[in-house]
Amino acid sequence: MAQKFQSTFFGGLDVDFEHDAQVGAMTNFAIGGRADVLVTPRSTDALSLLMRRCHNSGTPIHILGKGQNLLVDDIGVEGVVVKLEAPCFKSHTYKRIDQCDTMHAMAGADLATVLMDSARHGLEGLTSMAGIPATIGGAIRMNAGGKYGEISDRLQTVTCLTSNGDLVTYNAKELEFDYRKSSIPAPVVLSATFELEESDPVEVRKRVKEIFKWKKTRQPLAESSAGCAFKNPLNDSGERVSAGLLIDQSGLKGFTVGGASVSEHHANFIVTSPSATARHVIELMEEIQDRVLDATGIQLHNEVVVWSRDEAVSR
Ligand SMILES: Cc1cc2nc3c(=O)[nH]c(=O)nc-3n(C[C@H](O)[C@H](O)[C@H](O)COP(=O)(O)OP(=O)(O)OC[C@H]3O[C@@H](n4cnc5c(N)ncnc54)[C@H](O)[C@@H]3O)c2cc1C
Incomplete structure (x- = not known):
């Protein structure tokens, strides 16, 4: 349920803010849901004061960079999302x-x-x-x-x-x-x-x-993705092995859930078509983890950061 912020929450703060903001569209995947409020501070002092108010009121705060390693769940994200796009930042x-x-x-x-x-x-x-x-x-x-x-x-x-x-x-x-x-x-x-x-x-x-x-x-640089979906895991000898290779060896190149697919170009990239939802990406990532574990005995861990109102989904 989206939280509505009282306008007094932002009183005296040198910020722009937008309720129920479509932050999923601001990521490179360009899918997913909304944030309760998107705040663009105009100065470091304003950001500092905003942090204090969020801290004192127990409001979650998330920082959005360029959205290149981020997936926002379809049900959106709770609290304040901050974008540092004023010239001073x-x-x-x-x-x-x-x-x-x-x-x-x-x-x-x-x-x-x-x-x-x-x-x-x-x-x-x-x-x-x-x-x-x-x-x-x-x-x-x-x-x-x-x-x-x-x-x-x-x-x-x-x-x-x-x-x-x-x-x-x-x-x-x-x-x-x-x-x-x-x-x-x-x-x-x-x-x-x-x-x-x-x-x-x-x-x-x-x-x-x-x-x-x-x-x-x-790498499929021109497609909608968040770069590598998983971190390269450590093997029994403590060496990093390529997650892409493990996914490829598990026969998953091209594997698709809805509008999300394992890239044919680089198996550790999940790429999306216009019909994709964030849940397609999340389900595909879970399926890849299960199948790679079955095929190789190695557990993959997310590199992509996932924001969700559902704590069980956030990574
Ligand atoms: C085509 C493609 C290729 C890529 N290739 C690589 C690669 O070769 N190597 C690599 O490492 N990554 C790669 N990535 C992933 C991505 O570029 C990096 O993870 C990058 O660091 C994400 O930066 P961002 O500003 O977009 O952060 P976001 O995706 O916006 O955020 C990522 C995380 O950083 C946090 N964050 C952002 N800004 C701040 C801040 N100011 N203060 C505190 N926390 C903050 C966010 O809250 C979030 O948890 C690739 C991505 C794509 C789409």
Whole structure:
């Protein structure tokens, strides 16, 4: 049941808000339901105050990045969804400190835009992120990466907001970044600094193109998906094995539930047709987990984040 917020909840807050907002449509899957309210703060202070009000009233709060690793259930998501799209959350700047090139980026900044701009400035450090669709905040939360590296490789500091709305800055060395996860204790990543290196702009751009080309030949980048559906699991020897290979070996390429299918191009991508619902994707993922477990004895775990009013479905 959608919760209606009293307009006093947002009184004195410098935010835009929309009740019963179609947030599923804002993900790359472009399917799924609504949030009780979508809030777009216009400043860090407004976001901080919003966090405090949500904390004090026990209202769940979710941060929406670029929606590239996210599935919103058809029954929607409870509470406040925050989108960091005001200009103050999208900027990035460069500084040279102690002969070291650093970049400060706000969490709502588009990773590809930041990457291409740093390449134009002849600054190397984020090229491994080529072809990964994300905001800076979403990429840090997920420790996005792949064959060429992870976003945490060049991370210096991460500034966050606690659930009570307080600002806290962590040195990246204090945090743990592992395969597609971070130990950041605060719910909101607000900004980050990265250490970059001066290089030849032509060479940096060439490397970005090479990595993007590599990704394009292996993944269905143009289709509706959330990237890899499952994390690559650990085998008995503690080595990561390809979830895509396990799904393929279980005979599931092309396997379909409603409008959701296992990609023929890359078996760890679930791609959707216009008739798909979020439940088709969820049922397909459960079916893949069961069949891979039966065929290989290995349990797959979600990489895709699922938001749902049903706690048993949220991941
Ligand atoms: C075609 C395609 C290819 C992809 N390839 C890769 C790949 O090679 N490697 C890889 O790692 N991923 C890949 N992905 C997945 C996706 O790009 C990453 O997970 C990315 O980090 C998601 O960022 P986002 O901003 O879209 O986050 P969202 O999908 O919006 O959110 C993901 C999670 O991060 C949280 N979050 C977002 N912003 C913040 C914030 N500011 N503070 C706190 N929490 C936040 C959300 O609440 C949610 O839990 C791919 C996806 C697609 C569609």
